[in-house]
Amino acid sequence: MTSRIEAGPVPVAGRRGARRALVGWLFIGPVIFGVIAFQFVPVMVSLYASLTDWTGLSSPEFTVFGNYGELFTRDPLFWLTLKNTFVFTVGSLVFSIAFGLVLALLRNFVPRST
Incomplete structure (x- = not known):
């Protein structure tokens, strides 16, 4: 014999839970508005x-x-621009990773002064 446990929505504890949910939405509201207004809408207009x-x-x-x-x-010019973008992206990525690695190695191998 097995017992069956069903998961359902977690009940909100009255006014306190509703107030917490409202506070949460008030905190996240400006972010949602910003994403919609400054990212989603311009992408749709450009499309x-x-x-x-x-x-x-x-x-x-x-x-x-x-x-x-x-x-x-x-x-x-499209293909030239695409090539330049690719070269710039790969070059800056390789340079920044190599530069960070060199700085980390220098930091690791420099002896501490006593």
Whole structure:
């Protein structure tokens, strides 16, 4: 014979629990607002603008993925920019890791003065 234990939602202890939940939401609220206002909305606006032929003054006309097709096939600067970004990223990553390792080794091997 086995007993069966079912897990359910943890009950909130009356007003005290509701107050704690409200305080928690008040603390997290500005962060949620900031993420939505300053990260999510600009990404969505940029995505919308990238799918249209829009000068900012005229009404937007949807090109769907036409802008991306033009970017990959007809824009010679795109590939140069992509290569430069890759070289800069890899170079700075290797340099920062090597520099940190050298500093750590110097810190480890320098004798302490007495």
